[in-house]
Amino acid sequence: MASEPIRVAVLGARGRMGAEVCRAVEAAADLEVVARIDAGDWLFDVADAGAQVVVDFTHPDVVMDNIRFCVDQGIRCVVGTSGFDAERLSTVEGWLAAKPELAVLVAPNFALGAVLSMRFAQLAARYYPSVEIIELHHPGKADAPSGTAAYTARLVAEARSAAGLGPAPDATTSEAPGARGALVDDVRVHSVRLTGLVAHQELLFGGEGETLTIRHDSLDRASFMPGVLLGVREIMGRRGLTVGLENLLTL
Ligand SMILES: NC(=O)C1=CN([C@@H]2O[C@H](COP(=O)(O)OP(=O)(O)OC[C@H]3O[C@@H](n4cnc5c(N)ncnc54)[C@H](OP(=O)(O)O)[C@@H]3O)[C@@H](O)[C@H]2O)C=CC1
Numbered sequence: 044m045a046s047e048p049i050r051v052a053v054l055g056a057r058g059r060m061g062a063e064v065c066r067a068v069e070a071a072a073d074l075e076v077v078a079r080i081d082a083g084d085w086l087f088d089v090a091d092a093g094a095q096v097v098v099d100f101t102h103p104d105v106v107m108d109n110i111r112f113c114v115d116q117g118i119r120c121v122v123g124t125s126g127f128d129a130e131r132l133s134t135v136e137g138w139l140a141a142k143p144e145l146a147v148l149v150a151p152n153f154a155l156g157a158v159l160s161m162r163f164a165q166l167a168a169r170y171y172p173s174v175e176i177i178e179l180h181h182p183g184k185a186d187a188p189s190g191t192a193a194y195t196a197r198l199v200a201e202a203r204s205a206a207g208l209g210p211a212p213d214a215t216t217s218e219a220p221g222a223r224g225a226l227v228d229d230v231r232v233h234s235v236r237l238t239g240l241v242a243h244q245e246l247l248f249g250g251e252g253e254t255l256t257i258r259h260d261s262l263d264r265a266s267f268m269p270g271v272l273l274g275v276r277e278i279m280g281r282r283g284l285t286v287g288l289e290n291l292l293t294l
């Protein structure tokens with residue numbers, strides 16, 4: 044006998060990602076949307092609808108309150124919203140410590156190619172003295188740099204530090220504000236916002252007489268959906284906090 048579909052609530056349901064997630068979940072035979080919540084809606088509808096998993100694509104300013112609500116209500120979370128730093132992640136871990144049967148997935152990027160490009164970047168990082176990140180997004184994006192770029196910068200910085208690399212060479216002594224981008228974990232990150240774009244990232248590595256460019260392009264939000272659906276299915280069998288879709292893949 045077929046098992047019951049997983050009951051999913053979508054937060055940010057009228058947004059760019061939330062609307063796409065509602066469509067993708069509805070199209071999956073083993074999942075169903077039981078609540079669609081957006082700004083101004085009553086969050087308790089999620090619990091009243093018997094949601095087993097919440098998918099959050101809202102805003103960095105509200106996502107922590109949403110996770111807190113879900114943990115209090117005993118609901119698992121798949122979180123795509125950006126804005127997570129080490130402090131936020133450890134706060135979520137603290138909440139989960141009191142509810143060990145629950146699980147939260149925070150994935151900076153659900154696109155397979157983005158996850159692979161970060162893994163390739165980790166491999167390359169130890170070999171090149173210079174590295175800079177350029178992230179390019181649609182102009183409706185609220186935060187800069189992107190969550191993916193911040194996460195990538197951290198992975199690259201960890202790989203550089205493990206390899207004993209110091210700061211990237213840079214003789215700049217005079218700079219117009221922002222001209223050299225933001226420093227994230229000692230890695231320069233440049234943010235472009237441009238009509239027509241969706242979500243894109245380039246990592247530029249430089250060594251003696253050569254450069255290496257690793258680029259990923261999400262040309263459509265459909266690119267994120269297989270990762271989101273995988274997250275919803277996998278979170279049912281997990282416990283605690285998982286950071287990064289790579290932990291659900293065999294890479
Ligand atoms: N991890 C990944 O792979 C991806 C992550 N993202 C991230 O997802 C987030 C959303 O992106 P996007 O869909 O483009 O943004 P949108 O602004 O299009 O959508 C966000 C939606 O959330 C709503 N919202 C705001 N506050 C609340 C709240 N408290 N409860 C419920 N809904 C709320 C907004 O309403 P209103 O507009 O009225 O405020 C809006 O409808 C961003 O942080 C983005 O970086 C995006 C793509 C992929």
Ligand SMILES: O=C(O)C1=N[C@H](C(=O)O)C[C@H](O)C1
Binds near residue numbers: 181189192243
């Ligand atoms: O806002 C977006 O669009 C995206 N946000 C995420 C991020 O901040 O990294 C993921 C992807 O880049 C799309």
